[in-house]
Amino acid sequence: MARLNVYVPDDLAERARARGLNVSALTQAAISAELENSATDEWLAGLVDKTTDARHEDVLDAIDSARNELGQ
Template sequence: MDRLVRCGKAAGYVCRVCVVARLNVYVPDELAEEARRAGLGVSAVAQEAIRRALAARSTDTWLARLRPAPPHLATHESALSALDAIRDELPTKHA
């Protein structure tokens, strides 16, 4: 979150203050050491993981709200009959 605050004695100066939440993330010692050796930006990785988890949850919630489609009980014979009926309606270049 960014906020603007007055700083300095002159009324025309404004400083931008960034407020960032701090979280503790616990990982096994070996994993932490591997991340350090690899020069991995753990903060960036954690942020991306949280964003992906929230996006997945959002998608799952949206999908759960959808009404299920009615079941389609088409037989092979009914599909062939429908195709034959369409072919008989109008001549097409595929008929």
């Protein structure tokens, strides 16, 4: 496992120690969350915007009709 140096303000470090927080685990979780968010943002940015002339109300009506027809 790689070792990293993470710098935080003295007050934050003292408060974390006082609460018995596992700073290493918190740091890992924060880095993982940021990487996941970035990956999601990149994926969303890559989607092609497919717009139609369909109105929102018409789509909802079609969904309701399909549900009624299928008995759901």
